[in-house]
Amino acid sequence: MAADLRVFTCLSDNFGYLVHDPDTGATASIDAPEAGPIIKALEAEGWKLTDILITHHHGDHVGGVAELKARYGCRVVAPHDKSAKIANVDQRVANADVVKIGKLLARVVETPGHTLDHISYIFDNDKAVFAADTLFSIGCGRVFEGNAPMMWDSLLKLRALPDDFRLYCGHEYTAANVRFALSIDPDNAALKARAEEVARLRADNRPTIPVLLGDEKKANVFLRADDPQVAARLHMKGASGAEVFGELRERKNKS
Numbered sequence: 001m002a003a004d005l006r007v008f009t010c011l012s013d014n015f016g017y018l019v020h021d022p023d024t025g026a027t028a029s030i031d032a033p034e035a036g037p038i039i040k041a042l043e044a045e046g047w048k049l050t051d052i053l054i055t056h057h058h059g060d061h062v063g064g065v066a067e068l069k070a071r072y073g074c075r076v077v078a079p080h081d082k083s084a085k086i087a088n089v090d091q092r093v094a095n096a097d098v099v100k101i102g103k104l105l106a107r108v109v110e111t112p113g114h115t116l117d118h119i120s121y122i123f124d125n126d127k128a129v130f131a132a133d134t135l136f137s138i139g140c141g142r143v144f145e146g147n148a149p150m151m152w153d154s155l156l157k158l159r160a161l162p163d164d165f166r167l168y169c170g171h172e173y174t175a176a177n178v179r180f181a182l183s184i185d186p187d188n189a190a191l192k193a194r195a196e197e198v199a200r201l202r203a204d205n206r207p208t209i210p211v212l213l214g215d216e217k218k219a220n221v222f223l224r225a226d227d228p229q230v231a232a233r234l235h236m237k238g239a240s241g242a243e244v245f246g247e248l249r250e251r252k253n254k255s
């Protein structure tokens with residue numbers, strides 16, 4: 001059976017995600033920004049937490065791990081990382097490893113740049129991509145530990161996934177991302193359509209996630225850094241995708 005997913009808010013603008021296997025009852029939390037909302041979401045469904053899949057070491061992604069592990073005795077899966085910044089880990093994973101949540105399968109893709117340890121979890125059978133702070137809707141994460149070519153390479157890995165996969169990212173930043181993207185890419189019809197959709201959803205206080213990866217590929221300027229039209233808008237004709245991406249990221253940092 002297909003995975004049963006829940007989306008909710010943690011902290012101020014982090015997303016909480018539960019992925020539940022109806023066949024076995026296994027339930028994973030993707031990251032654990034804080035325990036309270038995750039426990040509430042579990043109890044609303046009568047689910048018991050069996051696994052936490054961590055994407056990277058930042059506090060707003062691991063802050064609830066210790067409390068959830070103490071409460072549920074769940075397995076904690078985290079990126080392979082020599083510096084071992086993440087505590088309470090049972091299993092370390094690296095590129096192409098597959099994690100089982102009951103009968104559900106999550107494939108690990110290393111997506112460094114935001115942090116060096118950042119991984120994304122791809123549920124191929126369920127067409128779901130948990131990209132945390134690598135790829136946001138109409139944006140991408142800040143490049144804190146890596147560099148622009150590394151981050152661009154990570155975005156290309158996610159862009160290579162099929163159009164009918166759904167993106168579940170780490171933060172509700174979509175409205176601000178739309179404002180920036182329109183300043184670079186004002187004639188993009190897909191972006192304008194997404195801008196209207198986002199305005200509607202946020203007016204109703206609803207999440208802008210998930211979003212189809214196919215739509216994101218057309219509307220997200222950071223995924224279009226190798227499009228000559230985007231390079232031209234930045235007066236960077238002939239520059240590489242990584243160079244244009246780096247310039248976009250710099251401009252967004254200052255926006």
Ligand SMILES: [Zn+2]
Pocket residue numbers: 056058061114133
């Ligand atoms: Zn982060």
